[in-house]
Amino acid sequence: CYCHLGRVDLGFCLLGKLLKLGIPFDAVIFNTLINGLIQNDQLDKAVKLLDKVVKQGVQPTIFTYGAMLKGLCKVGDNAGALCLLRKMQSGLCKPDIVIYTTIIDSLCKDKLLPQALKLLSEMKSKGILPDVITYTSLIRGLCGLGRWEEAKVLLSEMLENNIAPNVETYNVLIDMYCKEGWVDEARTILEFMVSRGEHPDIITYTALLDGCCLRGQMDEALELKEV
DSSP: OTTTTTOHHHHHHHHHHHHHTTOOOOHHHHHHHHHHHHHTTOHHHHHHHHHHHHHTTOOOOHHHHHHHHHHHHHTTOHHHHHHHHHHHHHSSSOOOHHHHHHHHHHHHHTTOHHHHHHHHHHHHHTTOOOOHHHHHHHHHHHHHTTOHHHHHHHHHHHHHTTOOOOHHHHHHHHHHHHHTTOHHHHHHHHHHHHHTTOOOOHHHHHHHHHHHHHTTOHHHHHHHHHO
């Protein structure tokens, strides 16, 4: 409760009293303190606490690692996130799809595509299959660097693996095509999207509208505005 209220100091004070009473320090208490530190922008203390309790024999859960990774990725500490991933791999709590995707998304946002794609290959080799969120992060990253062909390869890979792209996946491609002035290609993606049963949203149409205006296709823009 103290941690949720932003009083992590009182949380640690209470922990000290519990330990004096002989109440064991378990993963639930640990997770609460870790989350409290991260939410209060005390990531350095959270990292130190994690290292300390692991040495004391407390096994962090997948939720502990997930919270830590989100905190590290939020501040752009990809090196720290990858280091934590390696610690997980050498311990009892193995990384899952959420852990890998969190790091891949952060790497893509920082335009570190070689590392992100390497991590994709690694997770596949371990039998952890990427999901729609993983693919969408990578497609967004590739499109942001103008690597259209690779982005389309990943889209095809998704379909081959029966992983249905969602509206966000399609919007990434449509938006990037439109920003490059390739409205015809964006329309092709839109048609394919609709044929797959996915409904365009306001983001889809806004991207297409901007693309048409960029190319001076005012008639097409007015048609979209009426949709």
